[in-house]
Amino acid sequence: MKRIQGLLLCGGWLLGVCTGLAAQVPDPRPFGEGIVAADLRPDLELLASDSLQGREAGTPGAEMAAAFIEARFRALGLRPVVGDSSYRQSLRLDRVQIRGGFLAAGGRQFRHLEEVICWEGAPGQDSLHLPLVVAAGAEDAPALAGKAVLIRAGMAEIRELAGRYRRRGAAALLAVTADSPETFAEQSKLLRLYLAQGRMKTGQDSPMPILLVSPLVASHVLKVPLDQLDAAFQSPDSLSPLPVSIAIDQVWTYQQTDNVIGYLPGAGKPEETVMVTAHYDHLGERRGKLFPGADDNASGVVALLEIAEAFAEAREQGLRPYRSVVFMAFAAEEKGLLGSDFYADHPVFDLEQTVVNLNMDMVGHLDDAHGPKEARFVSIVGSDWLSADLHQIHEAANARYTQLLLDYTYNAKDHPERFYYRSDQYHFAKHGIPVIFYTSGDHEDYHQPSDRVENIHFGRLQGVARLVFYTAWEVAFRPERLRLDPQD
Numbered sequence: 447m448k449r450i451q452g453l454l455l456c457g458g459w460l461l462g463v464c465t466g467l468a469a470q471v472p473d474p475r476p477f478g479e480g481i482v483a484a485d486l487r488p489d490l491e492l493l494a495s496d497s498l499q500g501r502e503a504g505t506p507g508a509e510m511a512a513a514f515i516e517a518r519f520r521a522l523g524l525r526p527v528v529g530d531s532s533y534r535q536s537l538r539l540d541r542v543q544i545r546g547g548f549l550a551a552g553g554r555q556f557r558h559l560e561e562v563i564c565w566e567g568a569p570g571q572d573s574l575h576l577p578l579v580v581a582a583g584a585e586d587a588p589a590l591a592g593k594a595v596l597i598r599a600g601m602a603e604i605r606e607l608a609g610r611y612r613r614r615g616a617a618a619l620l621a622v623t624a625d626s627p628e629t630f631a632e633q634s635k636l637l638r639l640y641l642a643q644g645r646m647k648t649g650q651d652s653p654m655p656i657l658l659v660s661p662l663v664a665s666h667v668l669k670v671p672l673d674q675l676d677a678a679f680q681s682p683d684s685l686s687p688l689p690v691s692i693a694i695d696q697v698w699t700y701q702q703t704d705n706v707i708g709y710l711p712g713a714g715k716p717e718e719t720v721m722v723t724a725h726y727d728h729l730g731e732r733r734g735k736l737f738p739g740a741d742d743n744a745s746g747v748v749a750l751l752e753i754a755e756a757f758a759e760a761r762e763q764g765l766r767p768y769r770s771v772v773f774m775a776f777a778a779e780e781k782g783l784l785g786s787d788f789y790a791d792h793p794v795f796d797l798e799q800t801v802v803n804l805n806m807d808m809v810g811h812l813d814d815a816h817g818p819k820e821a822r823f824v825s826i827v828g829s830d831w832l833s834a835d836l837h838q839i840h841e842a843a844n845a846r847y848t849q850l851l852l853d854y855t856y857n858a859k860d861h862p863e864r865f866y867y868r869s870d871q872y873h874f875a876k877h878g879i880p881v882i883f884y885t886s887g888d889h890e891d892y893h894q895p896s897d898r899v900e901n902i903h904f905g906r907l908q909g910v911a912r913l914v915f916y917t918a919w920e921v922a923f924r925p926e927r928l929r930l931d932p933q934d
């Protein structure tokens with residue numbers, strides 16, 4: 447009775463017009479309903495247990511987590527991605543501790559954390575003597591090979607500019623990021639703490655020293671008064687800058703960690719992939735305290751494992767999706783999205799053929815805005831940024847199967863928290879791949895030792911895992927590929 451009524455009310459159902467879900471896609475419920483809190487809990491208890499030591503990338507705890515995920519992928523019969531047996535994509539983590547340094551020019555010396563900040567070092571390049579050249583912009587920069595390049599730029603631009611100049615042979619970058627010596631002093635105070643922790647990156651790009659310099663230093667090396675710096679940067683050809691000496695006291699250490707990847711090949715277009723992802727690392731131990739990371743992100747990992755299991759069960763019953771479904775547990779997210787950054791630079795599956803990324807990061811906790819009465823909520827980010835088609839499928843999957851309260855607060859493009867850019871989905875989105883980021887949002891246990899299993903709401907976690915599964919199912923099974931919105 448109900449079903450007939452549904453059909454009458456919803457005449458376009460067979461064409462998928464009304465619900466947003468395609469009629470030719472097999473019913474996912476027998477498998478989605480197998481994703482249950484009772485299965486999620488023991489896995490989460492294990493990942494967040496003391497024996498995994500907070501899963502900090504590069505430590506034995508993270509390795510144990512990776513081994514656990516890999517064993518599960520193997521048991522489910524997922525295909526490995528490296529050779530015919532390995533689920534690991536290894537990446538090197540380079541950690542640098544900068545202990546001091548200076549920049550010298552024309553008989554004056556400017557010290558680290560005073561007038562200059564040694565922002566990035568480079569292994570083996572402790573002391574350099576370089577001619578200096580001023581670049582006003584990326585395009586009109588002069589011959590750079592073997593030179594230090596002085597630019598004026600915002601903090602956010604430095605990395606990209608450094609990469610660009612390095613490819614053209616530059617040997618070091620000096621950046622004026624502050625508009626006055628006073629602002630520079632404030633900046634330096636803020637960055638001191640940050641630098642003291644040491645910094646990590648993946649070893650893929652050959653680094654070069656990057657120094658932030660006070661406008662005072664720029665004025666000295668360019669031999670122009672402070673109040674004429676603006677004009678000087680606008681006509682760099684008229685300048686004859688002093689050569690500079692750079693010294694950096696730096697200690698480098700190297701560790702290895704792995705992304706864990708397995709997949710189920712598609713029956714129709716196996717080269718096209720649907721990526722379901724969650725990072726498995728967390729903060730480890732700090733100042734004698736353990737950070738178990740139950741929500742961040744043991745919750746996403748156990749959901750990932752359950753979703754993989756649901757797809758594997760479907761395959762055992764002869765239901766193979768049209769495109770391949772890839773399950774990926776990222777390493778080193780907490781170090782600056784390093785695992786996904788590395789993956790996007792060294793993709794195992796063609797990025798052009800990567801149809802969607804559904805990423806879960808913190809999906810088991812209640813947030814500040816939703817109390818226990820609204821436990822069945824999830825914050826959604828990105829679903830409508832690149833593909834209205836994806837957004838419609840996601841909403842329709844929720845309406846038909848999970849009925850969660852979808853909170854789009856963080857989805858606003860100008861939201862100050864910038865969640866779209868802050869977890870692993872970003873490294874897919876930056877390549878124009880549609881993403882959905884599922885998260886708890888802010889809560890009091892975020893990045894605290896209290897992010898523990900007892901604060902996980904397993905009913906909620908089950909709901910989110912099912913929603914991701916139903917969305918992945920629809921995108922993987924329907925013959926037509928997700929449509930991208932026209933870009934302007």
Ligand SMILES: [Zn+2]
Pocket residue numbers: 725742743779807808
């Ligand atoms: Zn996280």
